[in-house]
Amino acid sequence: MADQVGFFTDTSVCIGCKACEVACKEWNGLAGDPPEFRDSFDNTGQLDAENWRHVKFIDLVPDAPTVVGNGQAWLLMSDICKHCEHASCMEVCPTNAIIKTEFDTVFIQPDVCNGCRNCISACPYAAIGFSKDTGVVHKCTFCYDRLQNDLTPACAKACPTQSIQFGKLDDLRTRADARVAALQAQGYSQAQLYGRDDKIYGGLHAFFLLMAKPEVYNLPNEQNAGLPRRNNRGGYLGALFAAAIGVIAGAVALRRGAQDSPNDRGAGEAEKK
C-alpha cells in the first residue's frame, strides 16, 4: 500500500477565488451545472455529480453597522468529499462499488455502481451526486489518476493561497497542529481542526481548519457524526417486536372460532387427509 495521502484545507486563508473548483472541472472534464444567481457570491451551491469542490461562502456580515474590524464578515471554505476513514457511503453501498484505494482514499467505481443512490442517503456531507447522463453517482476521486502518476491533485495544485494543501497524511496533521496553535496564539479562539483525529468518522483524509464551530459550516459536530449502521440494531429490534406481536395477534384473531364445528381442523391438516 502506498502512503496515506490527504488534503488539509486551511479555511483561514481561503479568499474565495474558486480556482480549485475550476481546476477540478478542467481536469475531470466536469461541465458544471447551469449557473444560478443566489443571494451570495456562491453560484455553485453544492457538491454534486458536476461539482466535486465547492467553495462555501458563509455570510456573517452583521445587519447593523459596526466599526471597522469588529468581527468576520465572511467565512470561506473549499468543501469536498472528506474521504472518511469510516465512510458512511461505503458502508451502505450494496454493489461494493465504493472502495478504498491504495492511497486510502475513497473511490466510486462508475462501472460497478448501478445508481441505487443508497450512498447519497448515507453521506453526511452531501458530497455525492447522481448524474442522469451516466446513470451513476459521482464525487471527488481525489484525482486518483493523478495520484497514480505521482501528481498533486488539481485543486491543491491550483490553490493560490495554499488553503488546500496536499501531502502525506501524517505530515499534514503536524502542519495543521502548528497552524491552529499559531492562530489561537493570535487570539482566534474559535480556530479548530475538524476531522484531524479519529473522533469524526475515524479521521477525515480531507480535514479542515475551521474558524468557527463545525455547524456554522454545515458540518456535523462530533456528537452527530454517526455511521448509518448505528440504526441497524434499533431498527431490526423494532421490526422483530412488530413481527412477534403481529404473529401473535394474527394467530389470536385468525384462529378457528366458536362458529366452526369442533371437528373442523386446521386447513392444512384437513388437506393432507
Place this chain on the structure above:
Amino acid sequence: MAQHFVHPPNWTWYIVSYFFLAGLAGGSYVLATILRLWGSQRDEAVIRLGYLIPLPLCVLCAIFLTIDLGRPLAFWHMLINTTPGNGGLNFKYWSPMSVGVWALSIFGLFSLLAFFEGLGRLRPMPSAVTIVGSFFGLFLAGYTGVLLSVSNQPLWSDTYALGGLFLASGLSGSAALLAWLGHYVNGDPSTEARLGAADGYFAILELLFILAFFVTVAMAGTIGRTLSGIWVVLWILVLASLIPAIRGAFARTTISGGGTAALAQTAIVMPIIVLIGVFLMRIVVVFSAQF
C-alpha cells in the same frame, strides 16, 4: 437536536410503490400461513389467495426496484461483485439494502412455490416450508423501514420505529387485501370477519409505532419536517384510515349471523380505506424526509 446536512437520495414513486407492495407480498404470505396453521378448513379459499398474491407482487417489486436504478441493466451488481479482482457474491449484513435484495430473491422462491400451491398444482406445502417462508415474508415487509433508518437522512435516521411501522402496516394492508379479494374467490364470511379483527389488531400496532415515530423524531428535533404543509394533512388521513380497522377489532366479539353479514357489507369499503392509508403512510415517511 440532530444535525443533518445530507442530500436526499431522490427515492420517489417507484420506491414508495416497492415498499407498499413488499409489505403486501410478505404480509399475505404470513397471513395465509397463520390461517393454514391455526385456521379452519373453511379458510381454504383465502389461504389459496394469500399464497397466490406474493409472486406477482414480488415480480412487480423487482421491476420497480430495477427501473428506479440509474442503470437498470446493472441490477445484478447488487448480487455479484463486479469489482475487478474481487469476484464473488455481494452480501453485507450491515447494509439493509444488500440484505434486502437477497431477502427479496429468496422470498421470491417461496412465493413461487406458494403460487403453484395456490393454483392447485402442488400439494399443500409442509408447515416447515411455510414457516421459513413467513420469516422471509416478515423480513421483506419490515426491512424496508430499517433501510431508511440506516442512513443519515433527517427523520429516517432519527428513529428506530420505521421497521416496525412498515411491518405492522404491511400486515394490516394484507389483511385488508385478503378480506377484499376474498369476496371474489368465494371466501367464507367467517374468514373475512376474522381478517377484519386481525386488521384491527395490526392497525393498533401500527398506531403504536406511529406514536413511537413521532416521539423519537420529536426527541431528535426533526418532527417539524414531517408535520409541516401537506404532510400534516397526509398524517391526519393516515390516522383516520386506521379508525375503521380498529373499530373492526372490537366489533369481532359480537359477530354472529346478521353481524357477519353487516361486516360483509362494509368489507368492500374498509379494505380500500386501509390500503390507501398504508400507501399514504409510506408516501409521507419517504417524501417528507427528502423534500
